[in-house]
Amino acid sequence: MAARNDIKRYTGFLPMTILCLVILYAPLVVVTIYSFNDSRSITNWEGISLRWYVDVFTGPESEKYKLAAWNSFTIAITAAATATIIATLAATSIVRGGQFRVRMLSLGLISMPLMVPEIVTAVATLIFFNAIGFTRGYLTILLAHIAFCIPFAYMPIAARMQGIEDTYEQAALDLYATKRQAFTRILLPMMMPGIISGFLLAFIISLDDFIITNFVKGAGVETLPTAIFGAVKQGIKPNIMAISTMLLGVSILMVTISYFVSRKDRLT
Amino acid sequence: MAGGAATGGTARTDTYAEARYWLLLPSWVVLVCIVLIPVLMMLVYSFLTKEFRGGVIWEFSLAAYDQFFCSRGLFGDEPCQIEWTYINIFWRSIWQAGAATLLSLVIGFPTAYFIATRPENVRPVWVFLITIPYWVNLLIRTVSMKFMLRDNGPVNDLLLATGLIDDPLRIVNTNFAVQLGLFYSYLPFMVLPIYASVERYNFALSEAAADLYASKWVTLRRILLPAVKPGVIAGCILVFVPSLGSFLAPDLLGGAKNFMIGSLIEEQFKGNAGNWPFGAAASMILLSSVLIILIVFARYQARAQKEAT
Numbered sequence: 311m312a313a314r315n316d317i318k319r320y321t322g323f324l325p326m327t328i329l330c331l332v333i334l335y336a337p338l339v340v341v342t343i344y345s346f347n348d349s350r351s352i353t354n355w356e357g358i359s360l361r362w363y364v365d366v367f368t369g370p371e372s373e374k375y376k377l378a379a380w381n382s383f384t385i386a387i388t389a390a391a392t393a394t395i396i397a398t399l400a401a402t403s404i405v406r407g408g409q410f411r412v413r414m415l416s417l418g419l420i421s422m423p424l425m426v427p428e429i430v431t432a433v434a435t436l437i438f439f440n441a442i443g444f445t446r447g448y449l450t451i452l453l454a455h456i457a458f459c460i461p462f463a464y465m466p467i468a469a470r471m472q473g474i475e476d477t478y479e480q481a482a483l484d485l486y487a488t489k490r491q492a493f494t495r496i497l498l499p500m501m502m503p504g505i506i507s508g509f510l511l512a513f514i515i516s517l518d519d520f521i522i523t524n525f526v527k528g529a530g531v532e533t534l535p536t537a538i539f540g541a542v543k544q545g546i547k548p549n550i551m552a553i554s555t556m557l558l559g560v561s562i563l564m565v566t567i568s569y570f571v572s573r574k575d576r577l578t
Numbered sequence: 579m580a581g582g583a584a585t586g587g588t589a590r591t592d593t594y595a596e597a598r599y600w601l602l603l604p605s606w607v608v609l610v611c612i613v614l615i616p617v618l619m620m621l622v623y624s625f626l627t628k629e630f631r632g633g634v635i636w637e638f639s640l641a642a643y644d645q646f647f648c649s650r651g652l653f654g655d656e657p658c659q660i661e662w663t664y665i666n667i668f669w670r671s672i673w674q675a676g677a678a679t680l681l682s683l684v685i686g687f688p689t690a691y692f693i694a695t696r697p698e699n700v701r702p703v704w705v706f707l708i709t710i711p712y713w714v715n716l717l718i719r720t721v722s723m724k725f726m727l728r729d730n731g732p733v734n735d736l737l738l739a740t741g742l743i744d745d746p747l748r749i750v751n752t753n754f755a756v757q758l759g760l761f762y763s764y765l766p767f768m769v770l771p772i773y774a775s776v777e778r779y780n781f782a783l784s785e786a787a788a789d790l791y792a793s794k795w796v797t798l799r800r801i802l803l804p805a806v807k808p809g810v811i812a813g814c815i816l817v818f819v820p821s822l823g824s825f826l827a828p829d830l831l832g833g834a835k836n837f838m839i840g841s842l843i844e845e846q847f848k849g850n851a852g853n854w855p856f857g858a859a860a861s862m863i864l865l866s867s868v869l870i871i872l873i874v875f876a877r878y879q880a881r882a883q884k885e886a887t
Contacts, residue, residue: 317784318695320794326688333758334711334765337722342730344725353730359600359658361628403601409593416602419609427823427868429840430620430861431613434845437623438616439857457612460605476591518715521825525847535717542830549854551725555720563711569706 338558345551352546362552373543378537382517385452386531390512393459394467397508398501400460400470402493406476424461431458432525439526446528454517454526459512466511466572470504471497503571510568514561519540617865624858634854642859664842668863671838674753674828675821678760679768682817685761686768687810693769696774705773710764720826723759724750727831752832759827761815767816775809776802808882815875823864839864 325547345351348359366375400420400472404413421430435454444450478500479492498505520535527536534557541550594601624642626634645683693704720885726733727749734746749755766816779802787797825840832838839860846857 317781317788317794320688320691320798323688326685327692328688330685330765331707332737333762334708336732337719337726337762338714339710341718341722341725352725396608399601400605403598406591406593407598407601408595410598411597411603412599412602416605419614419747420605422609422613426613426617427820427840427864427870429823429825429843430617430865433843433847433857433861434620435612437620437854438612453612457608460609476593478594479591483593489597493594502614514713518713518717520717524844529864535715538721539717542717546721546725548723554715557718558714561713561715561824562710565710572834573702 325532327546341551342558345548345555347548349550350548352548352551363556364546365549366552366556369549371549374532375534375535378532378534381448381531382534383562385448386513386516389452389455389459389516390463390509392415392456393463394505394509397460397463397467397512398498400504401471402497405468405471405496420461420464422461423458426428428521432522435522436525446526447531450526450528451523451531451533454522455516458519458522459515461510462515463508463512466507467501470501470507474500483509500532506569506571510564517557518561617790620858620861623861624855626855628853628855642853642855645853645856645861648861664860668835668839670836671822671840672839672867674756674836675760675818675824677753678764678821679758679818680755681761682765682768683810683814684763686813687772690769690772690813691776694773694779701777705770708769711762715793716763716826719762720759720830723755723762724830727755729760729887750831751834751835755831755837756828756836756838759831760821760824763824763827764817764820767820768813771805771809771812771816773809775806779805808879811875811878815871819868819871822844822868 314367344355345362346358346360347355351357366372397420400416404416407413426434427516432454435450435457439446439450474497479496482496483489518535519533520539523533524536524539527533532540534553538550538553548561609744623634625638627637627639627641629635644658646663646664647661648658662800689708691702693708696704725731726732728751729746729748733749734743737743737747783801783805784797787801788794792800823840824838825844828836828838829841829844843860843864846853846860
C-alpha cells in the first residue's frame with residue numbers, strides 16, 4: 311500500500327497547506343492576542359489586561375457599540391428566522407412539489423442574490439427604497455437582510471430534504487394523516503438539522519453583512535460592522551480589536567455548533 | 579428523475595403538489611419586491627438624468643454611460659474622446675480580481691489536493707479548518723489583514739527580526755495588499771470545488787501513468803489536471819466573480835491609488851460624488867460582466883456534463 315500512497319504524494323504540497331493555514335489564521339490570532347494588550351498604542355506590547363474589553367462596555371464609545379450590537383443581533387435573529395421559514399416553505403415546494411414549470415424559475419430567483427454582486431444588490435435596494443419613499447433605517451436593513459439571507463438558508467434545508475426518502479410521509483398518509491400532519495409531524499422533525507444549519511448560516515450572513523447595510527441604513531442607525539468600519543476609517547484602535555475578537559468568537563462558536571449538529575446527525 | 583443529476587439519489591416527490599404555489603408565494607413576494615424589481619429599477623435609473631447631491635430627474639439620458647466611456651472636454655460640447663479614467667478603474671478591477679484568483683489557485687490547489695488525499699475520517703476536520711475563517715466577519719478579517727501588514731505591524735517586525743529587510747516594507751496601499759485581502763476573503767471558494775473533484779478522481783489512472791514511466795509531474799499535468807479541470811474552473815469563477823465587485827479589501831488595503839469599481843460605485847451613492855445615474859450605470863456594467871462570465875461558465879459546465887455521460 312505504501313506505493314499507492316506514494317503515487318498521491320507531491321513534495322511541497324504539505325508546506326503549501328501549512329502556509330495556507332498560517333495566512334488564514336495568523337491575522338485572527340494576532341488580533342486576538344493584541345486585544346488583551348495593556349497599551350494605548352497598537353504597536354507596543356505592555357502586558358496582558360482586559361482594559362479594552364472593559365472600555366468597550368463602559369468607555370466613552372460604549373453606548374454607540376451597545377446600540378449597534380443590539381441592532382445587529384435583533385436584525386440577524388429576525389432576518390434569519392424569517393428567511394429560514396420562507397426557505398423551508400420554498401424548499402418543500404421545489405423538492406416535494408413534483409414537476410412544474412415555475413420550479414426552475416423559482417430556483418433561479420432564489421439563487422439571484424448569490425449571482426448578483428453584493429454591491430449591485432446594495433445599490434438596487436437603495437434606489438428602490440428611495441423611489442418608493444421608504445425612509446432608510448432599521449426596517450430597510452431588516453427587509454434587505456431577509457431577502458439576502460434566503461439563498462443561504464435554502465441551501466442546507468433543500469440538501470437535507472433531498473436526503474430524506476418520502477416513504478415516511480407516505481406511511482403517515484397511508485395511516486390517514488392529513489398532508490399537513492405529514493408535513494408538520496414527520497417531515498419537519500426529520501428536517502431539523504438542516505433547518506438549524508440554515509438558520510445559523512443565515513444568522514452569520516446577516517451579522518456579517520457590511521455592504522448592503524452600509525447602503526440602506528440611512529443616517530443614525532448603525533450595525534456592528536458599519537460602526538466598526540466608521541471607526542477603522544479613523545485608524546485601528548485597541549478597542550476595535552476587543553470588539554473584533556468578541557465577534558470572531560461568536561462566529562466561530564456558531565459555525566462549530568452548526569458543524570457538530572450536522573455531524574451528530576450523520577452518525578445516527 | 580430530472581434535476582437530480584447534480585446531487586444524485588435525491589428524493590423528489592409530489593407529496594405536496596397541491597400546495598406548491600402557496601409554498602413558493604412568500605419567497606416570490608420577498609425576492610421579487612426586494613431583489614428583482616430593484617435591479618430592474620437600477621437599470622432604469624442608469625438612463626436618467628442626475629440631480630446634484632444624489633437622486634435623479636425623470637428624464638431619459640445616456641449621460642451616465644457617456645460619462646463612463648467618453649470625455650467631451652471641459653464644457654461637454656466637444657466630440658467624444660475615449661475617457662480612460664473609468665475604463666482603467668474597470669480594467670484594474672479585472673486585473674486585480676484575476677491576480678487574486680491566481681494567488682488563490684497557487685495556494686489553494688495544493689491545499690485542496692493535500693486534504694483530499696488524507697484518510698477519509700480526518701478529511702471533514704481539514705475542510706472545517708479551511709472554512710472556519712470564512713465565517714469570521716469579512717470586515718474584521720480585512721482589518722486584521724491591515725493590522726498584520728502595516729508598516730510597523732507583525733509581518734514587518736518578523737522580517738526585520740530575521741534580518742531579511744533593513745527598513746519596513748510598505749505593503750498597505752499596494753496592489754499586492756489588495757490581492758492578499760481578496761485571497762483572504764474568498765479562499766474557501768477555491769479550495770472546496772477542487773477538493774470535491776480530487777476526491778472523485780480515480781487514482782488508478784495515476785498508477786497506470788506511473789506504470790508507463792510517467793514522472794509524477796507529468797502525471798499531474800497530463801492526467802490529474804485535465805481530470806479535475808471542472809473543479810479548478812469552478813473555483814476560479816467563484817473567487818473571480820466576488821473579487822470583481824468587492825469593496826472592503828480595495829478600500830481598506832488599497833487606498834485611493836488602487837481604486838476598484840466597487841469603490842467607484844460606493845462613492846456615487848455614499849461619498850461626495852453623488853451621481854446616482856452614473857453609479858447605476860457602473861453597477862450595470864459590473865453586473866453585465868458578471869452575468870456574461872456566469873453564462874459562459876454555465877455553458878461550459880453543460881458541455882462538460884454531456885461529455886461525461
